Amino acid sequence: MNLYETMLERVRAALARLAERGELPADLDLSAVTVEPPRDPAHGQMATNAALVLARRARRRPLEIAERLAAELSALPEVAAARAAPPGFVNLVLHDRVWREQIRTVLELGHDYGRCDLGRGERVDVEYCSANPTGPLHVGHGRGTVVGDALANLLAFTGWRVTREYYVNDGGGQIEALARSVYHRYRELLGDDPGPLPEGLYPLEELVPVARRIVAEDGDRWLGRPESEWLDRFGRVAVEAMMARIREDLERLGVRHDVFVSERALIEAGRIEEVVAALEARGLVYTGTLPPPKGRPVEDWEPAPQLLFRASAFGDDIDRPLRRSNGAWTYFAADMAYHYDKFRRGHTVLIDVWGADHGGYVRRMEAAVAALTEGRARLEVLLCQIVHLHERGEPVRMSKRAGNIVWLRDVVERVGRDVFRFMMLTRKNDAPLDFDLEKAVEQSRDNPVFYVQYAHARICSVFRHAQQAGIPVDLDTLRAAELERLRDPDELALVRRMADWPRVVAGAARAREPHRIAFYLHELAGSFHSLWTRGKEDATLRFLVADDPAVTRARLAMLAAVRVVIACGLGIMGVEPVEELH
RNA sequence: GCGCCCGUAGCUCAGUCGGAUAGAGCGUCGGCCUCCGGAGCCGAAGGUCAGAGGUUCGAAUCCUCUCGGGCGCGCCA
Numbered sequence: 001m002n003l004y005e006t007m008l009e010r011v012r013a014a015l016a017r018l019a020e021r022g023e024l025p026a027d028l029d030l031s032a033v034t035v036e037p038p039r040d041p042a043h044g045q046m047a048t049n050a051a052l053v054l055a056r057r058a059r060r061r062p063l064e065i066a067e068r069l070a071a072e073l074s075a076l077p078e079v080a081a082a083r084a085a086p087p088g089f090v091n092l093v094l095h096d097r098v099w100r101e102q103i104r105t106v107l108e109l110g111h112d113y114g115r116c117d118l119g120r121g122e123r124v125d126v127e128y129c130s131a132n133p134t135g136p137l138h139v140g141h142g143r144g145t146v147v148g149d150a151l152a153n154l155l156a157f158t159g160w161r162v163t164r165e166y167y168v169n170d171g172g173g174q175i176e177a178l179a180r181s182v183y184h185r186y187r188e189l190l191g192d193d194p195g196p197l198p199e200g201l202y203p204l205e206e207l208v209p210v211a212r213r214i215v216a217e218d219g220d221r222w223l224g225r226p227e228s229e230w231l232d233r234f235g236r237v238a239v240e241a242m243m244a245r246i247r248e249d250l251e252r253l254g255v256r257h258d259v260f261v262s263e264r265a266l267i268e269a270g271r272i273e274e275v276v277a278a279l280e281a282r283g284l285v286y287t288g289t290l291p292p293p294k295g296r297p298v299e300d301w302e303p304a305p306q307l308l309f310r311a312s313a314f315g316d317d318i319d320r321p322l323r324r325s326n327g328a329w330t331y332f333a334a335d336m337a338y339h340y341d342k343f344r345r346g347h348t349v350l351i352d353v354w355g356a357d358h359g360g361y362v363r364r365m366e367a368a369v370a371a372l373t374e375g376r377a378r379l380e381v382l383l384c385q386i387v388h389l390h391e392r393g394e395p396v397r398m399s400k401r402a403g404n405i406v407w408l409r410d411v412v413e414r415v416g417r418d419v420f421r422f423m424m425l426t427r428k429n430d431a432p433l434d435f436d437l438e439k440a441v442e443q444s445r446d447n448p449v450f451y452v453q454y455a456h457a458r459i460c461s462v463f464r465h466a467q468q469a470g471i472p473v474d475l476d477t478l479r480a481a482e483l484e485r486l487r488d489p490d491e492l493a494l495v496r497r498m499a500d501w502p503r504v505v506a507g508a509a510r511a512r513e514p515h516r517i518a519f520y521l522h523e524l525a526g527s528f529h530s531l532w533t534r535g536k537e538d539a540t541l542r543f544l545v546a547d548d549p550a551v552t553r554a555r556l557a558m559l560a561a562v563r564v565v566i567a568c569g570l571g572i573m574g575v576e577p578v579e580e581l582h
Numbered sequence: 583g584c585g586c587c588c589g590u591a592g593c594u595c596a597g598u599c600g601g602a603u604a605g606a607g608c609g610u611c612g613g614c615c616u617c618c619g620g621a622g623c624c625g626a627a628g629g630u631c632a633g634a635g636g637u638u639c640g641a642a643u644c645c646u647c648u649c650g651g652g653c654g655c656g657c658c659a
Contacts, residue, residue, distance in 0.1 A: 330656095544618055
C-alpha cells in the first residue's frame with residue numbers, strides 16, 4: 001500500500017469515527033473520497049475532498065465537515081498539520097519522517113517498490129505490432145510496438161497476468177500479391193524477363209533473397225507453370241522470410257512477444273466456421289444487402305446480398321459483412337475468430353494497439369467481442385496516431401509508391417534502441433508525435449531521454465566517488481542511515497516526488513497510458529538535477545560531505561532509492577538505465 | 583454527409599475519477615563554473631484552456647451545439 005492509499009484509509013477511519021459520534025450520518029458512500037496531492041503545493045502535501053463529496057448527503061456545510069475531519073486527522077501520528085480550507089478541502093502536511101521513511105521502503109523493496117495488485121491477477125492479452133508479413137517494419141510500426149510493449153510491462157507490474165501477442169495476417173489476398181511479387185523476382189533471377197512489375201505488387205528489394213532461396217531449393221521447376229501450382233509455395237516461403245525479418249527487427253527494439261498467432265492457421269482449423277455457427281445459433285448472422293457506402297461514391301457499387309453479422313445490435317452503426325462476394329471470408333470474420341481465440345485461451349481483457357487509420361474498425365470489433373464472449377471479456381483499443389519524422393527540421397515524407405520507406409531497423413541503429421523507445425513514449429498515444437532524428441541523438445536538456453539517463457548516470461557517478469573515498473555504500477549500511485539528517489526542502493521535495501511513484505504507476509496502468517511514466521521520470525530527474533546544482537553553490541548540500549559521515553549516509557540512501565525508481569521506470573519503458581554517458 | 587480522435591503560452595506538449603491561483607520544455611530576456619560530470623541549475627516575461635450554452639458546491643476535464651485540424655467510411659488488411 002502506498003502512502004496515499006494509507007492516508008485514504010486514515011481518512012475513511014476518521015469519517016467512521018465521526019459517524020459513530022453522530023456528527024455524520026451512518027451509511028455514507030465513501031467511494032468518491034480521494035486523497036491526492038493538491039495542484040498547488042502551497043496548500044499542503046495531500047488533500048482530501050471528503051467533505052465536499054459528502055456534504056450533500058450529510059446535509060451539512062462542506063466547510064463544517066472539513067473542520068471536524070481536520071480536527072480528527074490532526075491527531076494521527078503521521079500528520080503534522082491538517083487544515084480545512086474553503087470550499088471544503090482538508091489539506092494535510094505529513095511529518096517529514098513519514099516521507100523520509102519511504103526511502104527505507106524503497107531500499108527494502110528494490111524494484112518491487114510501486115508494484116501493486118491492481119489487476120488482481122486478471123488475464124489480459126496485449127496485441128501489438130501485428131504488421132503484415134509483406135515487408136520489414138517501418139518507423140510507423142515502431143510507435144505501436146513500443147506503446148504495446150511498455151503497456152504490457154506496466155500491466156504486468158501492476159498485477160495483471162499478461163500475454164504479449166502478435167497476429168500474423170498471412171491469410172488474405174495480400175499474401176497472394178506477395179507471392180506473385182516473389183515470382184516476379186524469381187523469373188528475373190532465372191533470366192525469364194517478366195517485364196515491368198504489375199500494379200499492386202510489392203517492389204521490395206527484400207524479396208530478391210526470398211526468390212533466390214526458391215531458386216536454390218526448387219531450381220526452375222516453376223517457370224512457365226500456372227499460378228495455381230506455385231502460388232501457395234511462394235506465399236509460404238515469403239511469409240516465413242518476412243516474419244523472420246520482422247522478428248529480427250523486434251529483437252533489435254528489445255521486443256519479445258509470447259505468442260504469434262497465424263490467421264491462416266485459424267482459417268485452416270475451421271475456426272471461422274465455428275464462430276459463425278455459434279453466432280448463427282443465436283440469430284446474430286443473416287444474409288442481407290447493405291446500403292451503399294457513404295461519402296465518396298464507389299463507382300462499381302452494386303447491391304449484393306451478403307452474409308452479415310448483426311453488429312448494430314452491439315453498438316455499431318451498421319451490420320458487417322462476413323463473406324466477400326467471391327465466397328471468401330472477410331478479414332473481419334477471421335478477426336472475430338481470432339479475438340474469440342484470445343478469450344478461449346483465458347483472457348478477459350483484450351487490448352489491441354492499432355494505428356489511427358484503423359479507427360473506423362473499432363466499433364465493429366467491440367461489437368464482435370461483446371457478442372462472442374457474451375460480455376465476459378472486453379476489448380480495449382489503443383489507437384496510435386502518426387509519427388512525423390523530421391531530419392534537420394525538414395519533414396521526411398514516406399510513400400510506399402515512391403519507395404522511400406524509412407525502415408525501423410535503420411532508425412533504431414541510428415539513434416539507438418533506448419532513445420527510440422523513450423521518444424515513442426513522450427506523447428499520449430492519441431496525439432501525433434514528431435520525431436526529429438537529430439534531436440534524438442542530441443545530449444541536451446532538449447532530449448528527455450538524455451535528461452533522465454543523465455540523472456541516473458550522475459547518481460552512479462556519486463557512488464563511484466563514494467567508493468573511491470572508501471565510504472561504505474552497501475545496502476545494509478544505507479538501510480541503517482539516519483534519514484532525519486535529510487532536512488533541506490529540496491531534499492524532501494525529491495523524496496516526496498520519489499514517493500509518488502506508486503501512485504503514478506497505478507494511475508498509468510488504470511488509464512493504459514505508459515507515457516505517464518516518461519513524464520514522471522522527467523520530473524523526478526528534474527528534482528534531482530536541481531538538488532545537484534545546489535550542491536555546487538553550497539558545499540554543505542553536496543551528497544558526499546567528508547567530515548559528516550552520517551549526513552553522507554543519509555544522502556546516499558536517498559540517491560540509492562531515487563536510482564531504484566528511475567531504473568524501475570525505465571525498465572517498464574524498456575529503456576536501459578545507463579551508468580555512464582560518454 | 584456520417585463515425586472516431588484532437589484543439590491548452592510564440593512553438594512542442596503535460597494536466598490524476600471533475601477540485602483551490604491552469605503547469606513543463608523550447609524560444610526570448612537576465613543570472614550561476616575554486617564543482618560529487620555546467621551535457622546542468624536559478625529567475626523573468628508569456629494564457630479568453632477554439633467558441634457558445636448546460637450539469638455541478640466546483641469544469642481544461644462531463645453533456646449539447648458551432649468552428650478548425652487529422653483519420654476512416656461494402657466484397658483491402
